Amino acid sequence: MTPIHDQPQTATRAVATHRFDLRVYYEDTDLAGIVYYANYLKFIERARSEWVRELGIDQTRMKAEGQVFAVRRVEADYLSPARYDDVLHVETVMLPGSGARLVMQQDVKRGDMVLFSAVVTIICMTSDGTVVRLPAAIRQAGR
Numbered sequence: 001m002t003p004i005h006d007q008p009q010t011a012t013r014a015v016a017t018h019r020f021d022l023r024v025y026y027e028d029t030d031l032a033g034i035v036y037y038a039n040y041l042k043f044i045e046r047a048r049s050e051w052v053r054e055l056g057i058d059q060t061r062m063k064a065e066g067q068v069f070a071v072r073r074v075e076a077d078y079l080s081p082a083r084y085d086d087v088l089h090v091e092t093v094m095l096p097g098s099g100a101r102l103v104m105q106q107d108v109k110r111g112d113m114v115l116f117s118a119v120v121t122i123i124c125m126t127s128d129g130t131v132v133r134l135p136a137a138i139r140q141a142g143r
Contacts, residue, residue, distance in 0.1 A: 018054070018092040020047035024082050034081040040116040041074070044106040047090035048122070055137045062135070066127050072101070073121040080115045082108070088115070099133045100124070 022043060030036040052059060052069070062068060082088055088110050095103040101123055108116040124134050133139075 017094075018047065018051040020050050020090040020092070022046070022088050022090070024084055024086045024088060026084055029084050034083050035086075037078060040076070040078070040108055040118075043088070043108055043116075044090055044092070044118055044120065047092050047106060048104070048120070051092055052138070057135055057137050067124055067132060068127070070123050070125055071120060072123045074118055075120075076116065076118040078116055080113065082110060082115050086110050095119070097121075097134075099139060100131055102134055102138055 024035055028035050028039045049059070059069070088108055091107045091109060093105045095105055097103040101121055104120050104122070106118045106120055107114045122134075123131050125131050
């Protein structure tokens with residue numbers, strides 16, 4: 001088991017990129033007609049799930065085998081609002097991590113404009129909460 005320690009989440013080299021497209025629906029907005037702040041976390045979660053699926057990792061099988069992914073840390077900046085019917089995309093860029101920690105920069109964009117930006121740290125753990133090494137497909141994607 002590799003221990004997780006708090007470290008600055010900045011990095012200088014990106015190692016892989018993924019894009020996920022989405023549209024803002026009425027259910028994503030608040031009373032002011034803009035995307036409710038917590039929904040950006042849902043958007044970036046969907047993007048990570050699709051990226052993992054594209055790597056060939058079956059999270060249902062992982063869970064049956066006693067391992068799951070968990071978000072350990074999120075640093076988020078809300079830069080500009082998205083609104084109903086906007087077409088957005090999430091760009092996910094892997095940053096240097098470790099065998100037990102995956103660090104990603106995730107930006108929600110409308111065109112070239114960044115609306116929301118987050119650095120997310122993901123770990124893999126067993127059903128009893130023990131941190132374990134990330135699946136090989138994810139470690140290899142970062143090389």
